[in-house]
Amino acid sequence: MGGQTGQQTGAGTQSGQGAFPVDNLTYNLISVLHSKLEGLEAYRKYMQDAQGDQECLQLFQQLQQQDSQAATKIQQHLMKHFGQQGSGQTRQ
Numbered sequence: 001m002g003g004q005t006g007q008q009t010g011a012g013t014q015s016g017q018g019a020f021p022v023d024n025l026t027y028n029l030i031s032v033l034h035s036k037l038e039g040l041e042a043y044r045k046y047m048q049d050a051q052g053d054q055e056c057l058q059l060f061q062q063l064q065q066q067d068s069q070a071a072t073k074i075q076q077h078l079m080k081h082f083g084q085q086g087s088g089q090t091r092q
Contacts, residue, residue: 026085029078036071040064 020027043064050056 026078026081029074029081033071033074033078036067036074039067040071043067 022030043060047057047060047064050060
């Protein structure tokens with residue numbers, strides 16, 4: 001993730017060798033969404049393991065709900081971000 005940051009270019013720069021296909025902000029939004037989705041899958045497994053411990057089960061359920069809400073917000077923001085990029089700009 002972090003190693004690619006130097007290769008990313010904004011929409012206004014020339015494309016060529018070494019150019020990254022998305023800008024930093026888009027990459028960051030996609031990365032955060034990916035991490036949240038991976039976390040949601042992990043919580044499902046953790047809740048199975050916590051079946052004998054109600055307190056831990058409730059904690060994992062609460063965290064899963066918070067991450068699910070965050071993933072939804074990130075997805076909405078990403079869609080808005082793509083809409084803003086698409087207006088007035090030609091994609092190759």
